[in-house]
Amino acid sequence: MLLLSEMAVDRPKSFMRLAVLISLLCILGVALPTLMPQQVTFLPALSIDTDPENMLSSEEPVRAYHNARKEEYSLYDMIVVGVINTTDPNGVFNPQSLRNIYELGEYAREIAWDGPDGQTEGVIGAEVIAPSNVDNIEQAGMGTVRFEWLMKTPPETQEDAKAVYEKAANLPFLKDTLVSGDGKAMALYIPITSKNISYTVANKLREKISTFGGADEYHITGLPIAQDTFGVEMFIQMAISAPMAMLLIFLLMWYFFKSVKLIISPMIVAMVSVIVTMGLLVMTGNTVHIMSSMIPVFIMPIAVLDAVHILSDFFDAYPRYKDRRKTITHVMEELSSPMLFTSLTTAAGFGSLAFTPIPPVQIFGVFIAFGVAMAWLFTITLVPAYIMLMSEKSLEGFGLAHHEDEEHPSTPLAKLLHAMGPYTFSHAKSILALTLVLFGVSAYGISKVRINDNPVKWFAEGHEIRVADKELNARFAGTYMAFLELRAQGDLKASFALALEKALEENGGKQSLELKEQMDSLGGDIDAIKDFISTRQDALSDDDDAYYAWDDVATLVDEAYGETEIFKKPAMLRYVEALQQDLLKTGLVGKSNALPDIVKTVHRELFLGEDQAFRIPDTQNAVAQTLITYQNSHRPNDLWHFATPGYDKTVLWIQLKSGDNKDMNTVVKAVEDFIARTPAPIALAHDWFGLTYINTVWQDKMVSGMMEAFLGSFVIVLVMMIALFRSLWWGVLSMVPLTVTIAFIYGIIGLIGKDYDMPVAVLSSLSLGLAVDYAIHFLARSREAAKKHGAWKDTIRIVFGEPARAIARNVIVIGMGFTPLMFAPLVPYKTVGFFISAILLFAGVATLLILPAIITVFEQFLFKRKDT
């Protein structure tokens, strides 16, 4: 027996007290800095992080690029409020609904408060996209163009209400974005200072909405809302589903072992392991992320697993010894080695995640590995200690009534297993044949696996966020935003300097030559050059000729600079326009907003609003003058969401109807194809940003990272198994249930068309941890028994007695125990709940059917090999 277990048996009270003390310290270590951050400054407070962006390290190039572009184009995270009216024939375009929408828009603009550091937090009022806050450009009688707020005041009549729709529908950047194409619904876009306040802002909006009468439905969505809501519900999950699972496991154990007192010990082990692991996670300053929030759910089955083995063995052996100490000694001697190895393999499986390129997954893996070690430690000490603390009297009759006569089993489970053993012997070949067939089917299934994820789909169907997502994407161009930046491949600054020097030389005037001489010291910088000219002009207030000569030089500078303003060039705008058209062909892009749309719309309104004027004008000056006209509106700075003031870069806002990574990938591919097929007049480089795109980047890393981590840990576990069994072939044999389980699980995922997403990816590690456990227990006990009984035919009866029952009880207790997770409103938990059960079932069945069948067929080889 292990030294530690012995010590625990000798001093059970001290061990229990120590466990309680450690748990209390961990709880305090989390609670104190969280509840009293001022007083307890040496420990980090609990912080929740539900931002999928953090799946990537903050230094990740794509994130740095994303944040830099958001800054450069003044883009913000947005809350989307969809308003739908299905009873009014005019939808929301009636005076009553528009009055409410108007009030909501005006109210939203004023949501702001002073943040903790004194900076203003809340809604960025000027950037709100609401009918009262966007400009309408239209004809206003004879040769007059008008800029006005789309809905300055709520309309009084039905006719005016309809006019609001007509006006917005005429503007490409509002149609299908602010107003739905069917003329029934409206969507408001509310930019916020940071993602973390979206829940607070949404609640303020809900409060306001609750004061409205009428038949309008309001749907609040957008990625920031989804993330914040996820955070809130994640806690509900942790507080309800995990304890529910614990309760069910408890009830099942009660059913099997009939002693409430006794089965409290695995619960204690699980609790203490989870508390210590999570406590350490928080105390080391790690955030509770979507991944790490699942740590308790993963540790619990693993922690209970070994304890169930001990109890199961104890349950069966106690009637023989009728003495706690002797029984414990017997049980621990039998189990200590398999338990150590199962824990090591599980820890290795999860520990390998430390080598994935995704920080939250690394933390997840490392802390589960740690938790598994804790679970092992507490299992081999606390379970024996706990049993020692029970009086011999309370164990009276324990196991006895159900003591199995191995030849004449009484319980249905024991009967089934009793029959199963000989069956695997007699039907070994057909079992193996069937396994091979299923393996083939699985391989086919795996080939069909679709890698995809979508944070909005982490909410169950029917959740208000999913409903909002569905309703809005059915009516509008799409609530998922991705941004594509286009920029020149070449060095525009260098070509500007070159062109300007040439122009100055050709001009040859005194002032031109003076500037040319200064070009090097001015570094070809446009601002520096302009300042230089201004300074020269200011010094010349009396010499008018020289003043105007400098004016001409300034014009030369502008003309040379104009060549770098590539997105003022009609040819380039038409290229962007063609790309936009091409994107629509994917069927995934609802629409895109870009610079050409602004130019075309203003150009149309300058020419009497006629459709044939809805085009890019023919010269760069005409484009520039169209754009300067646009800048006489209420929101001139909207332009800089689409281009830099230097027009050397432009951004396309692409609205997707789905946030599925696979759809985003298709759009990315479509752009690659277009650019490869259609070279731009000036060679362009392009890059994506936006949350919808970022999700695909971490998914790619996750898939490849998980695969590598899995293969790595598979090899490590195999080596460990070979060492454990001191035999290559027994080592290989122990990997069979795991391999089969993984193949089946991912085969099923492929066949039923479930997406391979974040939780599914993590399951491979869990399978590794759990499936190999059963194999170790089964094979270790088989070899022990074979030593005594010789022929496998005889050994099999023994193995399908107590050892098989322990495995079967394990499968049932833990497998059933996690079914409550399937009723969780968050899909990752559902997935994990379902697949934990499935993995356990497959691993159990694979262990109890396939392993004995293989041993039967290869008995000579396996045992002979061992003997030599």
Add this chain to the structure above:
Amino acid sequence: MRKFLLSLSLPLFVTFPALAMDVSEIVAKANHAAYYQGEDGRARVKMVITDKQGRKRTRDFTILRKDTKSGDSDQKFYVYFNRPADVSKTVFMVWKHVKADDDRWLYLPALDLVKRIAATDERTSFVGSDFFYEDVSGRNTTEDTHTLLETSDNYYVVKSTPKKADLVEFSFYKSYIHKTSFIPVKIEFFDKRGEKYREAAAEKVETIQENQTVTQGSMTDLRSGSKTVLTYSGVQYDIGLPDDIFTERYLRTPPTDYLKK
């Protein structure tokens, strides 16, 4: 004690006559100082818009102004763009009416297009800058109720509240009007939450032809962090601008003689 009281009451007594100045008189004088010096005038204006990121956009234009009615009333403006080169020769023309909506025209040479711009709303951006149309042409003093908040050593501080609040985005603005020149040295705009979000400042004042003239003014949008600076050069008053250059005919053929000094 007696002496102390005396010294305390003295400054109060001294400032009293200033307080006596009627607020409408202050506002009228400030309006005159800002928009109505001389019968007409010309200036070369350099506009630099610097956004929060430090990115600069410049515009260079010549502005001609002529008062068409006496008593600080109707005026005409002709704004001719020199640069950026791609909008060169673009013209904005405004007929400002105190008792009616202004008339505004836009001439876009590259499109060979003269367009009237409806002026129902004057609080739109002036060519993409932080200035609104109304800041450039002057807000009608009768649109607000004015109260004198404070009289300091140098300034009258006047609070102006719009009579029709839903036509404008501010809830009130405060002007710091210089006591001798009556130039509004600073104007602060406050939003519905009572927070200052916009600020105009006269950054440089020079005396030109005996008129105290702002030669550098700025407008800052405190929310977006953007600032526009206007620098005036070659300012001249009373140059005898003929009335007919402020007509549609002159949009296409600029009055070159009057545009240059």
